[in-house]
Amino acid sequence: LHEPAVVDCLERRYNLSSGWQMYTASGPILIAINPCRTVKGLYDEQAMRMYWQWGERLAHGSNQIMDNLGEGVKSTDVAPPPHVFSVADASYRGMMRGLDFQRVSMEEEKKEDHSDGIFANQSILVSGESGAGKTVTTKFIMQYLAALSKKVDTDVGLGRIDKSSIEQRVLQSNAILESFGNARTLRNDNSSRFGKFIELRFSDRGRLMGASIDTYLLEKARIVGHTRGEQSYHIFYQVLHKGSLSATERKKMDIDGRSVVDFAITTAENGKDKSRLCHQGGFDDHAKMFGELRTAMDTMGFSRTEQTEIFQAVCGLLYLSNLTLQGAFVESNDGEECKLDINNNSLASALRLLGVTYEALNAAVTTVQFKAVDELVKKNLNATQAARAVQALIKGAYDSIFSLLVDRINTCIIGVSGDESAAFIGLLDIFGFESFDKNSFEQLCINYCNESLQQQFNRFVFKLEQQEYNREGIKWDFVDFSDNQDILDLIEKKHGGILTTLDEQCMLGMRCNDRTFVSAVYDKCMKASSRFDANTKQKAQGKFSIHHYAGIVEYDTDGFMEKNKDEIPMEAGEMLSNSTVTFVSNIAQVMASKMSGSQKESKGRAFKSSISRVSVGGQFSAQLQKLRKRIDETHPHYVRCLKPNDQLQPDRFEKAVVVDQLRCGGILEAIRVSRAGFPQRYTFEHFVSRFGILSTSLSEVKVPKVNRFRSASQGTPTVVKGLKKRVDPKRDCELLVKVIAKWILAEREKNTEEVDEPEAPTDSLSPRSFWQTHQSPPKNYNSIHKTVDVSEAGIQMGATKVFLLQDTFDCIERVRGLALAISATKITAAVRRYLARVKYLAMLRAYRDSFRRRSSFEPKGEKKSTDSTSVRSVNIRIDCFELVANGRSVSAPKCEPQEFEWISIGHGRFIKRSMSDLPSTDVTPKACLRRFNSMTTCTPAIPSPSPFHQTNSPKATAVRRLNSIKSSTPVVLSPSPFRQTISTKATVARH
Secondary structure, X not given: OOHHHHHHHHHHHHOOOOOHHHEEEEOOEEEEEOOOOOOOOOOOHHHHHHXXXXXXXXXXXXXXXXXXXXXXXXXXXXXXXXXXXXXXXXXXXXXXXXXXXXXXXXXXXOOOOHHHOOOOOEEEEEEEOOOOOHHHHHHHHHHHHHHHHHHHHOOOOOOOOOOOOHHHHHHHXXXXXXXXXXXXXXXXXXXXXXXXXXXXXXXXXXXXXXXXXXXXXXXXXXXXXXXXXXXXXXXXHHXXXXXXXXXXXXXXXXXXXXXXXXXXXXXXXXXXXXXXXXXXXXXXOHHHHHHHHHHHHHHHOOOHHHHHHHHHHHHHHHHHHHHHOOOOEEEEOOOOEEEEOOXXXXXXXXXXXXXXXXXXXXXXXXXXXXXXXXXEEEEEOOHHHHHHHHHHHHHHHHHHHXXXXXXXXXXXXXXXXXXXXXXXXXXXXXXXXXXXXXXXXXXXXXXXXXXXXXXXXXXXXXXXXXXHHHHHOOOOOOOOOOXXXXXXXXXXXXXXXXXXXXXXXXXXXXXXXXXXXXXXXXXXXXXXXXXXXXXXXXXXXXXXXXXXXXXXXXXXXXXXXXXXXXXXXXXXXXHHHOOOOHHHHHHHHHHHHHHHOOHHHHOOOOOOOHHHOOOHHHXXXXXXXXXXXXXXXXXXXXXXXXXXXXXXXXXXXXXXHXXXXXXXXXXXXXXXXXXXXXXXXXXXXXXXXXXXXXXXHXXXXXXXXXXXXXXXXXXXXXXXXXXXXXXXXXXXHHHHHHHHHHHXXXXXXXXXXXXXXXXXXXXXXXXXXXXXXXXXXXXOOOOOOOOOOHHHHOEEEOOOEEEEOHHHHHHHHHHHHHHHHHHHHHHHHHHHHHHHHHHHHHHHHHHHHHHHHHHHHOOOOOOOOOOHHHHHHOOOOHHHOEEEEOOEEEEOOOXXXXXXXXXEEEOOEEEEEEHHHOOOOOOOHHHHHHHHHHHHHXXXXXXXXXXXXXXXXXXXXXXXXXXXXXXXXOOOOOOOOOOOOEOHHHHHHHO
């Protein structure tokens, strides 16, 4: 295992024509290489069905998962290729297993405890450089989970989601976030300039109940300036496109006849767009993206009035950005004071769109107030400082707009809450590691975030794994890895880190600047950390370098102080709060909440000095710690997105670019751990509880049930409520593990008995699938009489837990699902038998009731039969017969039914024929009387060939026949297949 082998594998898979091999599984990590093109069928409904079917097979062990899998979807024993859908499905199945364990714990009155490593909550961490496809990957994960939720709840097919459902609202939120939070950069046409953690909450049945979105560190500097080849946020270009808004709306917002070159926000610095990217993503079609944005807003419940006010505020910021250009202010008092030029072409439109007055805007951007001792001091600004104040106002207003939209989305997708048994799946789409020609405060925060997430990855994959194996006594080879805790200490350590030093300098006010800050950093960090470096040239320019886990990055401290303070003039907040536009006044409330630290503190409070406000670096550090804590309480899944080349060209694989990304992601070390590690683990009690059913399915040895306790006062096992001590869970688990291991080794022997290979060592811990392993057992191996080495089956028992290889876990999960399916089939058969018997008994009761009603038709003086078998010859509901006459059905009067004759046609088959079809005979009363008298000397009646037909006494039958002939009763058809009577002639013949 080395870099050339991994890179060669990735290149071979990338160059395959199908395009499905863009995903590669490497232990706990899914490597996703951006194909930079559209791959047909890679994310459609049929692909979803294939991975859902495989997940169901692993869970239930059945090939017949659904009656209609869809055209082209076949059931095979081969796992589908690695895919982002497989990661999403694995997180969903893991959540459901965790909920099952919680239910078992609640039934046993055992409090939920995550110390055993069993989590119902899951997280999927998507990371990678800009342009690697993180945003698209997150969208497809959400799409799969939403479709799976809909499939679980109803029989609606995968991918078919109603427009009003919670799943559709969650998916539609992406369009709003992308328009206001994504922009074109040198590396990506649709780069997310913020981080987000999407929490999808599910019920205990697996139905999506709601969601919430947390955002991190929106790049506000991009609002007021961007370099050549880049763009600002998509929304500015969408509203300016001619095909987006109607002519009336464009005229109302004063953008009729305007284009991107007319505003400072949308005009790039240093010339025209000269990006090296191959723009193939369709993000230049701003009219189409704007249409998707409006559709999403309609789904989220934004009214047309609210949408108009939002777009109006965006256009107001466009005009406000022109006030940062030269000539927007008129200087006075030798350049120490200034005021807005009332004749500026953009000023009138900015005032009208934002709903503010000239006096309020002029006071907000040309003066500043700060607190000195116990009073506020007002100071006039020059033209340069006033332009910066306008930029600060634009950044603060846009950041508040973004926060308002996120809050509105959360209100719409929050769904149903309060389900105590519910769990969540968290999706983290965070900015990747960045290193540009000029790296500033934003890059330091972004790389600090990546360092923190890398440490979390190291803790999960390396540190915690090895510590637990050592504590449990598991046999395996330890893997060396590099710990980056010293880098985090360099950035965030109290009274010594870079960010804490920056906060201290900001608190000192106007006495400190970027130069004093970098000098303090040199003094504190040069000798304290080997990861920090600054040569003589860098010190002269106010720069320093940090040796990150991904490489060395040089930072320029120019603007650090201003960006960290992010000051918004107090007058600016007051100006926006008095706006005549409702949405703009809401912006002022959000700005007030951020200045005061929380929204609760901002209610009913006036704007105060921004000096005491929490810094940007401090806020981001607190958010990052909270995010780390949430991830640590989940079972994480990792997706590493890679880009094949810097230009994002299809069918072009640059090895040097890929190797750098592999090193940054720590993928090689993770592969080493996963090859020797055991990703699945259960406590003894949980293992027996979940897989105890296999003891009877795989062997005759029965393992005691997990819910058996031994009373302190009695020696017999009994179920004691509240008693936590089990009989011997470890012994029960050992018996079950031996049964499972014996079966696994026997199956391996069946699959490898024809393979002639060298004898495998007994202590082999290879994580390969035992179905495809190349290790054959010894020739004298007997799986029945030899001692079972459970480690050969991919199972190890520790001090408190059972550890399983992934292939072993998948195998026994499938067998468990098959056993449950067989048991469910038996239960269903018993229930159906019971229901059929209930129906039969009801029918039998109807026979008896009809027999009692038939007695009213017997002639007077006739001796009724006491034979119990006569019940079978009773006609059901005799009083509801219909007779056919002249082609129409009429209700027949209550009368005796006509007798029929059974005629044999051979081979045990009979037909019936009425008396009217018989040959003509003497039917005079005297002839009938002679036949009646002759019956007294006949033999007993012979049973009818029909199982439902039994005769009454011959004499009674003859009397009924005689009365029928006298009354000339017409032929009556039988409405029931069970009602048949016997003709006189046939009865006499049998006697």
